[in-house]
Amino acid sequence: MARRTGLSPHVIRIWERRYGAVVPQRSHTNRRMYSEADIERFTLLRKAVDLGHGIGHVAKLPTERLRQLIALEGAPAREPAVASVLNAQRSAMSSAPAAQDSVHVEACLAAVRRLDAMELERAIARAAVALSRPVLIDQVLVPLIHEVGELWQVGTLRVVHEHLLTAAIRSFWSTIRSPQEALPGAPNMVITTPAGQIHELGAILAAATASAMGWRTTYLGPNLPAEEIAAALEFNQAQIVALSVVYPDDDPLLEHELRRLRHYLHPAIAIIVGGRAAQSYHRVLDEIGAERICVLADFRERLAGFRRQPDAPLATAPPPPAE
Numbered sequence: 001m002a003r004r005t006g007l008s009p010h011v012i013r014i015w016e017r018r019y020g021a022v023v024p025q026r027s028h029t030n031r032r033m034y035s036e037a038d039i040e041r042f043t044l045l046r047k048a049v050d051l052g053h054g055i056g057h058v059a060k061l062p063t064e065r066l067r068q069l070i071a072l073e074g075a076p077a078r079e080p081a082v083a084s085v086l087n088a089q090r091s092a093m094s095s096a097p098a099a100q101d102s103v104h105v106e107a108c109l110a111a112v113r114r115l116d117a118m119e120l121e122r123a124i125a126r127a128a129v130a131l132s133r134p135v136l137i138d139q140v141l142v143p144l145i146h147e148v149g150e151l152w153q154v155g156t157l158r159v160v161h162e163h164l165l166t167a168a169i170r171s172f173w174s175t176i177r178s179p180q181e182a183l184p185g186a187p188n189m190v191i192t193t194p195a196g197q198i199h200e201l202g203a204i205l206a207a208a209t210a211s212a213m214g215w216r217t218t219y220l221g222p223n224l225p226a227e228e229i230a231a232a233l234e235f236n237q238a239q240i241v242a243l244s245v246v247y248p249d250d251d252p253l254l255e256h257e258l259r260r261l262r263h264y265l266h267p268a269i270a271i272i273v274g275g276r277a278a279q280s281y282h283r284v285l286d287e288i289g290a291e292r293i294c295v296l297a298d299f300r301e302r303l304a305g306f307r308r309q310p311d312a313p314l315a316t317a318p319p320p321p322a323e
Helices: 009-019 036-050 063-073 080-113 117-130 133-153 159-176 201-212 226-236 252-264 278-287 296-307
Strands: 188-192 216-219 240-244 270-274 291-293
Touching: 009 036, 009 080, 009 133, 036 063, 080 117, 080 133, 080 159, 117 133, 117 159, 133 159, 133 201, 133 296, 159 201, 188 201, 188 226, 201 216, 201 240, 201 296, 216 226, 226 252, 240 296, 252 270, 252 278, 270 278, 270 296, 278 291, 291 296
Parallel strands: 188 216, 188 240, 240 270, 270 291
Antiparallel strands: none
């Protein structure tokens, strides 16, 4: 599949899970089975992204519409020989970093499988030296987290493997985090997971991303009740709260917690929600005016836009809503 589409296995899985680009059939052993139509669709999506379209904007387009888009925008404006040379150069430039990223992911995953904490920390450190912070997060840590989560779901890995990865990433972030990262006068944001959400890897990566952009981040760990989140926002005069929602994707108590949080907060305080299960709660998120973030690139874009806006007014939390 990767060879025929020109996409790395990790990108294929992210496009499946995050964007629903295709829904492959499964064998009796739960292995993915891709059809020719799936391969064509991934190839068209890759070409659309190469043309400058965001995957989030084209992933849901019908295949025929993708064909039309590629035919319209991808027609060579140069002589075929020139276009061929340029395409080859672009392919060579993009494939080498992707291969390097994949090597780092595989090294980390091998350490996780062996429950080798020291080797996992060394593998993450090697990736940090070789790659920029955004590339490390987007192309190594995020695919690694998804891979471990998927292997846990099918029973190949155990909960202890996920805990090992969480501890390693948390430890790594604490070593690279610096108080000097925050820019003078930088706004503050609170990052956590709501009550009942115990998986914190997404929240840690969000905190690392915001810190790298110069934000003052207050990371509170996982599983925090709405009133405590609201108190942290008030104490820190924060303008944004970022929440990671991963599992489960059908918790009615979480919907209640999100409504309570919105009630506690001043209307101008932004609530940003990301994570694997965020889409499952889209109704309540729309109801409370929260923003859903699919990928960290969108998170960066939102934070950059917020920095260009005036400070949001803050207010003391009102009394809790009636139960």
